[in-house]
Amino acid sequence: MNIAFPLRFDATGRTATCDDARHIRDMIEVFLFTAPGERVNRPDFGSGLLQMTFAPNSPELAAALHYTIRAGLDRWLGDLIEVRSLEVSGDDAQVLVDIAYAVRRTGAIVETRFDRRLS
Template sequence: MSLAFPFRIDARGRSAEVFGDDHIRDMIEQVLFTVPGERVNRPDFGCGLLQLTFAPNNDALSAAVQMTVQGALQQWLGELIEVEAVTVQCDDATLNVTVQYITRMDRDRQLARYAKELA
């Protein structure tokens, strides 16, 4: 059992909780959308994905973003997941990220999709 991300209150009036795969998805989201330097006690946490959204869209940037995201996920969540593929697309004012991974505990293949409004 872990606290839900983003933090919220559940129907019982308590801190919302998540379990298993939902917790892993929450942790992936935190790594993806946390800017390095944002966390006080972990200044290198995150991958800086949001900082790259307004850079020119080309193949080189796309490859760099994919490697940066995959490296950050391996660094911070490598004990829990094995990253197979990362896809990052920017559509108008929305950043779409798809992460395909295998959970190390039960070897289940998972696909997580995240969308972040940029405006």
């Protein structure tokens, strides 16, 4: 079992745990919504996704963001997952990331959406 994210306690007062599938999803979420430089010992960890949300929208920005996220996922989680598809979109004050990935250990294909409301 893995420690659940965000860190919390379960009904028995112990540190909450989660299965491997949920742990991988949590690690992807941490990577996506962490800004580079936010981690003291890993200054290049993070996607910078939230910093790009207020930049002028353009195909070039979308391509750069897609490349940055894809490269980061391959670097930091490449031993656990293989990214099959990735789509990043913004809607007013909300960022949406749709990702499909294969879990390397089991071969399971997972499709999920991550979202953040900016306010």
